[in-house]
Amino acid sequence: MKRKLFVTVCALMLCALPLCAQTAETGAAKAIPESQQKDSQAIVLAVGVNVPLFILPADAEATQNNTLGIGAAFGLQYQYFVLNHLSLGGSLFGSFATTLAGQSLFVAPISAHAAYWWGGSPIEYTAGLDLGMTVMRLSGDGMLTPFAKIGGGAYYKLDKSWSLGGLVSMWLIPEIHIGEYSNLTRYGGFFDVSVSAVYHF
Numbered sequence: 001m002k003r004k005l006f007v008t009v010c011a012l013m014l015c016a017l018p019l020c021a022q023t024a025e026t027g028a029a030k031a032i033p034e035s036q037q038k039d040s041q042a043i044v045l046a047v048g049v050n051v052p053l054f055i056l057p058a059d060a061e062a063t064q065n066n067t068l069g070i071g072a073a074f075g076l077q078y079q080y081f082v083l084n085h086l087s088l089g090g091s092l093f094g095s096f097a098t099t100l101a102g103q104s105l106f107v108a109p110i111s112a113h114a115a116y117w118w119g120g121s122p123i124e125y126t127a128g129l130d131l132g133m134t135v136m137r138l139s140g141d142g143m144l145t146p147f148a149k150i151g152g153g154a155y156y157k158l159d160k161s162w163s164l165g166g167l168v169s170m171w172l173i174p175e176i177h178i179g180e181y182s183n184l185t186r187y188g189g190f191f192d193v194s195v196s197a198v199y200h201f
Contacts, residue, residue, distance in 0.1 A: 032084050033124065034160070035200040036117045042087065042201070044077040046167055048194030050095040053170070056187040068105060071097025073192050077113060089113045091130050093149075095190070099138075107173065109134035109147040119154075124163065127152035134173060148172045155198055163198040 034040065050073040073095040079087035095107045111132025119125045130149040135142060151169020158164055171190040177183075 033120045035157075035163075036081065036085050036124070038081050038084050040081045040200065042079040042081075043199045044075070044079065044196055045199075046073075046075040046077070046194040046196035048073050048167070048192060048196075050097065050171070051191040051193070052097070053189040053191050054187075055189075057185075067100045068097050069100070071095050071105070073194060075194065075196075079113065079115060081117075085117050087113075087115045087117065089115075091132075091149075093134075095192075103139040105139075106137045107134055108136075109149070109171070109173075111147055111149065122157050123154055123165075124157065125152065125154050136173070136175065143175065145173060145175050149192075151192070153196065155196075161200050163200070165196060165198075167194045167196050168192070169194075 035042065050071040052068040052070070055068065073093065075091060075093040077089060077091040079089040081087045089112075091109070091111050091113045093107075093109045093111075095105075097105045097107075099105065109130070109132055111130035113128055113130045115126050115128030117124060117126045128151065130147070132147050133144055134147040135144055149169050149171050151167055153165055153167035155163035155165030169192045171188075171192060173188045173190070175184075175186045175188065177185045
């Protein structure tokens with residue numbers, strides 16, 4: 001019950017991020033912050049927790065002995081602003097978790113990243129999308145599978161170069177098997193909450 005409440009609150013925070021873009025934008029147009037201008041760059045470092053939302057089996061009668069617990073997550077991201085407010089780049093994530101059966105799960109997604117930034121001093125906001133692949137290893141058995149992530153964050157600008165804030169996002173990882181192993185197909189959804197630092201240059 002506590003996990004459901006936690007995930008619900010975080011999901012509402014994620015949905016509310018676009019509303020923050022409307023703050024103080026009346027009157028004359030504001031100058032675009034240097035950190036969001038075309039040709040600027042950013043590196044994002046994040047660490048947090050990864051909360052499993054669902055693991056859907058292809059077979060409704062499949063056992064649930066491998067239900068996941070809350071895991072640790074981390075990430076490294078590079079962004080280059082191709083236009084004012086709009087950045088493209090790449091991300092490397094990682095997550096460790098254990099199952100109720102005592103197995104260990106390691107997930108390492110590598111993805112392309114696109115983000116939109118808005119706001120200014122002292123708080124700026126971002127919303128982004130990641131698409132890529134991930135390496136998964138469950139107690140030594142590994143596979144490569146698609147990966148997608150959507151989320152956003154808010155950052156307080158400490159100075160011209162550094163910002164500190166948080167990210168919330170949802171991961172979608174389909175583990176697809178074919179042929180005689182098709183009964184092992186699963187679709188996993190995870191909610192990630194991270195504290196993050198941004199270096200602008």
